[in-house]
Amino acid sequence: MRLDLSDRYVALGLGLMVFGAPFGVFSYYVLGNVTLAAMGMACVILGSVFLLTPASPVPLDVVRSMVEGANVNIEALLEEFDVVNRGVYLPPRDGRVFCFIPVVDGFDVGRLASRPLRLVSGDGLTVFPPGSEVVRLAGIGDEVGLEDALSYVLVDYLEAAEGVKVVESGSNVVVQVVRPVVDSSFVRVQGCLGSTVASVAGSVFASLRSVPVCFLGEESVDGLVNLRFRLERVGQE
Amino acid sequence: MYLSVQALATLGTVVALSALGESRLEVFFSLFTVIHFASSALFRPRRRWFDITGGVFFMGFCYIVLMKVIDIIG
Numbered sequence: 077m078r079l080d081l082s083d084r085y086v087a088l089g090l091g092l093m094v095f096g097a098p099f100g101v102f103s104y105y106v107l108g109n110v111t112l113a114a115m116g117m118a119c120v121i122l123g124s125v126f127l128l129t130p131a132s133p134v135p136l137d138v139v140r141s142m143v144e145g146a147n148v149n150i151e152a153l154l155e156e157f158d159v160v161n162r163g164v165y166l167p168p169r170d171g172r173v174f175c176f177i178p179v180v181d182g183f184d185v186g187r188l189a190s191r192p193l194r195l196v197s198g199d200g201l202t203v204f205p206p207g208s209e210v211v212r213l214a215g216i217g218d219e220v221g222l223e224d225a226l227s228y229v230l231v232d233y234l235e236a237a238e239g240v241k242v243v244e245s246g247s248n249v250v251v252q253v254v255r256p257v258v259d260s261s262f263v264r265v266q267g268c269l270g271s272t273v274a275s276v277a278g279s280v281f282a283s284l285r286s287v288p289v290c291f292l293g294e295e296s297v298d299g300l301v302n303l304r305f306r307l308e309r310v311g312q313e
Numbered sequence: 314m315y316l317s318v319q320a321l322a323t324l325g326t327v328v329a330l331s332a333l334g335e336s337r338l339e340v341f342f343s344l345f346t347v348i349h350f351a352s353s354a355l356f357r358p359r360r361r362w363f364d365i366t367g368g369v370f371f372m373g374f375c376y377i378v379l380m381k382v383i384d385i386i387g
Contacts, residue, residue: 085316104338111331114341118323121345124366125319129358 085126092123143234143272146206150269151262159201163268164308165278165289173208173279177201177268205269207279210234216280226251226280236273249289251277251303270294274303281305315356322348339377346370 100116103109153159154177163177178200195202214233216225223242230237230253239254256273269275270291282289285307292304326344335341349370 110336110338110341111327113338114327114330117338117341118327118345121349121366122316122320122323124369125349126316128360128362128364128366129316130361 083130085129089123089126089128092119092126094123096120096123143206143210143236146209147262147265147272150203150205151265153201153203154264154268157196157201159264159268161200161268162291162293163203163205163270163278165205165207165282165291167282167286167288168208168212171212172204173211173282175203175205175208175269175275175278177203203269205275205279206272207276210276211279211283216284220284222249222281222284225284226277229280230256230273230276234276236276247307247309249281249305249307251305253277253301253303255299256301266294270303271301273301277303278305281307315352315358318356319348319352322352339380342370342373343377346374 096116096119098116100113100120103112103116157179159177159179161178161181163175165173165175167173180199210229210233214229216228220228222244223240226242227240230240235257237253237256241252241254243250243252253273256271268291270278271294274291274294278289278291288308290306290308292306294301294303296302323345326348327341330341330344349367353364353367
């Protein structure tokens with residue numbers, strides 16, 4: 077946590093704490109006055125609250141709009157190359173998850189993670205989904221379970237959904253997202269990468285497990301979004 | 314809004330309890346705890362870091378309760 081002293085909340089918070097602590101201690105132990113001691117305690121409490129509260133938090137709607145707006149370029153790219161196949165989320169390179177969308181069938185998923193990164197190749201497109209930046213900025217640890225990590229990113233960090241459940245069965249993973257609040261109106265992006273929450277989920281799984289994650293599809297029913305993924309077990313080369 | 318409400322509620326608590334002649338510091342602390350968690354639940358403010366204030370309040374409240382329980386048992 078870095079504190080900028082030019083921030084009015086930081087300056088006020090520090091001032092309140094610096095004043096309140098000795099004032100409260102002096103009032104209680106020297107003056108024996110509980111009221112003044114309580115005032116000193118209140119100053120310390122309010123000072124700490126001021127320190128922890130940012131003066132200009134980025135509105136959540138702005139963050140969500142930026143995440144959804146990132147889909148515009150991807151939609152244009154997918155439309156230009158007329159790509160309709162489901163994408164594969166690949167483990168991060170330089171901290172960023174990327175997604176390979178094949179234009180031909182029968183590609184070897186196992187070799188995708190090690191192939192050179194080329195945005196346009198003969199067998200597919202490589203894009204950086206919105207979820208890749210979210211995963212990078214959220215800073216999830218390596219030892220976290222899939223459900224815990226996805227719940228943290230979608231519910232706590234982005235506040236993009238009210239709840240998340242993840243069920244693993246072998247290499248298949250089913251995710252149920254409760255009432256997502258971000259969505260994408262871009263048809264090709266939804267078809268190839270999935271909705272915004274699907275993109276975040278695929279990016280989280282690829283980042284955590286360091287294996288290619290195939291997006292299989294999603295269905296929306298009564299405020300619940302069910303996502304299906306397959307984790308590709310890549311053998312050692 | 315969150316800061317204003319919490320500041321006004323805290324100040325009002327100090328004034329009210331002093332007017333009632335309250336001399337126990339743990340009563341003030343307990344009410345400050347309630348104010349902090351209630352305002353945090355209502356406004357869900359964004360924070361730079363973990364809610365350290367809430368953590369200190371929780372530990373302090375547990376300590377007060379523990380002392381009271383020991384008094385009752387003793």
